[in-house]
Each structure stands twice: as structure tokens, then as C-alpha cells.
Amino acid sequence: MSFQAYLDNIKAKTGKTGEDFKKLAEKKKFLQNGELAPKVKAGDIVSWLKEEYELGHGHAMAIFAYFKGKRD
Template identity: 60%
Template structure:
């Protein structure tokens, strides 16, 4: 699945896009001024618990939050 495919599926399942997850992560204290403050495991656990995302989809959001990928990545 392409990165865009992951984002599309996440939006369909949660109604949230990349900017929504960035804002939620900031509100939870996982990021500060866009910089990630926690490890992948904490982000993955949050996304699985609160949004019922699978591991691969949660890793896609982690990649966004870490800055490895953005909403235009393939």
C-alpha cells in the first residue's frame, strides 16, 4: 500500500487527516512545536487504543509526526 493509500484509509476510518493528528499529538504532549518528544511505541499505543488503527497505519501517522513523511509523500 502506498503512503497516500494509508492516509486515505486512516481518514475514512477516523475522519481525521494529517493536520488533525498533528494537533492531537501536540495536545497530548507527544510533540512540542511540531517536534516529536516520545518514542514510536507510545504513539502506536495511542493510535491503536483511541482510533483502532492497525500497526501499519499507526506507523504512517508516526512517520508524519516524526517528519519522515508528509501529506504529499508517495
């Protein structure tokens, strides 16, 4: 599955884009000025996305990769 397919599936499931998740992560203090906050680990993001949005591990990791700058 391509990275874009992961993002498309996430949007279909949640109605949210990668940019929407970035805004939500900023509110939760996972991101600061668009960058991962110090001491925030992939597991923190994955747990949040699994709990609040019922994303699977792979899809949650795709959002984490998006936060780190991956776009394709």
C-alpha cells in the same frame, strides 16, 4: 500500498487527517512545536492510536512517519 493510501484510509476510518492527528498529539504532549517531544518513542504513538482510534499497527506507524516529516 502507497503512503498516501495509508493516510487516505486513516481519514476514511477516523475522519481525521495527518494534521488533525498532529494537533491531537500536541495536546497529549507527544509533539512540541510540531516536533516529536524528547523521549517519545514510536511505541508511545502506536499504542495511543491503536487504543483511541483502533488503528492497526501499519496505519499507526504511518501517522508516526507523518509526525517525523514523511509526506510521500
